Each structure stands twice: as structure tokens, then as C-alpha cells.
Amino acid sequence: MNILITGATGLIGSELYKHLLNHHSVTVLTRTPANAYLKLGHRIEAVRSLDKVDFNDTDVVINLAGEPIVNKRWTPEQKQRVYDSRIALTEEIAERINQAEKKPKTLISGSAIGYYGRQGEQVIGEDYEHCYDEFSHQLCKDWEQAAQKAQTRVCLLRTGIVLSARGGALTKMLPAFRCGLGGPLGDGNQYMSWIHLDDMVQVIMYLIKYEHISGPINATAPHPVSNEEFSKTLAQILRRPAFLRMPKAALRLLMGEMADLMLYGQNVQPKRMLKEGFRFRHPELRPALAQILSRH
Structure with a gap:
């Protein structure tokens, strides 16, 4: 199949493309093709614009692009950049799909568990309706609505915290925990x-x-954990203490509104994937972290 990926040089995309190349032709949408070829190799085709993509000859679109959510403090300008980087591109992709005579069979489009907003211990499946209306919910809601404009099969990936030693949240935590300053x-x-x-x-x-x-x-x-349990588990695997607790007030002082992403969570369950028979290779946190840290 011919597959188009946006966000291919990000954490998920840069691992996904390796699996796709075994059986498929991969095109990558990127602002800097030279960097994409350097990072991903020359078996892909890198393009700067959707004008260079023939959607009549594209079978699957995987849309993972977007300004990183937690890299910068949430000023009004940064929130707008985060919003625009997701919605505008997704709307353009949906429009290109709809204009094609032979439409792609599938659009797999990014979203996040931030769709549900801050929650307590309530177990949350895909049909959960009592979302907390805050920036993360509105962002994901509009992002999903933009994708659903595509006149084809649409899958909306409400992604949790992706654990890897090559990027993402875990790599931001590791320096402090390795120094015994995590908690x-x-x-x-x-x-x-x-x-x-x-x-x-x-x-x-x-x-x-x-x-x-x-x-x-x-x-x-399928087995989310509390932040306390996550911190203790990571520290134990690293053989370090984890007694330094970051107070809410200090985190808000450092990060502003964005601190709420870390201070409030969701007990999200992959109910649909489990019902469909998907088998997770790493369902439990401790062996998952141990495998990641031993690999790297």
C-alpha cells in the first residue's frame, strides 16, 4: 500500500515508519525533507506540501503532526500555535481526501486522552461522555472533528503518555530520577x-x-497507575530514592496552566482494542520500564 505520514520524524512516527517500510511505500510530509532523509533514510519519499501527494494513489493517511504540547509554557500565543498546528493540517488532509476521485481507504488521525479532560478514579472508555471542558479537551475535540470531515474510514488515536527512552515524557523525567531527585x-x-x-x-x-x-x-x-506508583516504580528500577515531592504551587509557578496536565490525570482503559482482540506486549508498568531502560 501507499501510505502518507505526517509527523514522521516525531517519537511515534520515527518508530512506525520502520515497520511500514517492510511491506509498503511511505511518503512523509515534512517542512525539511533533508532532515527527514537524514533521520529516516532514503527509502521514504519526503515532500514539503500536500500538493506533492497524489491522494488518488494513497491508501492510508497517518496524521501525527503537531506542535509539541509540553515543550513551552502555555501563553495565549503558544496555545494558539498548538491548536493551529493540529486543526489546520487535519482540515486540509480531510479536504484533499474528499476531493480525490479514488479516496484513501483510511485516515488514522492523532488525538490524546486529554480529550477527557481532568478526571478522578473513574474508569474511562471510548464512550465516556462527562469530559472536563478545558484547553486539552477543546483541542482534542476540535482536532477529532476536523478529521471526521474526511469521507472515508477515520480512526482517532486518543494516545496516552508514550514511554520510550528515545524521547517523550520519560526522557524528561530520567535526569532527575537518575540523580535521586525525582518524586x-x-x-x-x-x-x-x-x-x-x-x-x-x-x-x-x-x-x-x-x-x-x-x-x-x-x-x-490496560493498567494505568497513579503518579505516586509510577514515580516509585521508576526510582526502584533505577535504584534511586524518590522522596522529593513537587508541590502543586511550585509546579504551577514553573509551568503555569500547563501544570494541570501533570497534576490531574485520567484512568483510561483501551476497551475497544481489548474487545477487538489486540494483545499488548507491555501491559504492566514495571516490566515495561525495565525493558525500556535495559534496552537503552
């Missing part, structure tokens, strides 16, 4: 719904293969 955030009771990068890639591969699946998909491991 829970706030009261530590907030849930962390996570997924191993390997399973994240396999979820996408599964959705490509099984064409009867559509709509929202919780891309999270």
Missing part, C-alpha cells in the same frame, strides 16, 4: 495512563490491517 507531583494520586512505544506502533499497524475498526481508540496500556 511524585502534587499529591501523586492522579492517574497516568501510559503506553509503551512498541505497543503504540502495533496499535497503528493493527488499525491499518483491520478495516472494520473506526472512531475513537484509546491508545493506552
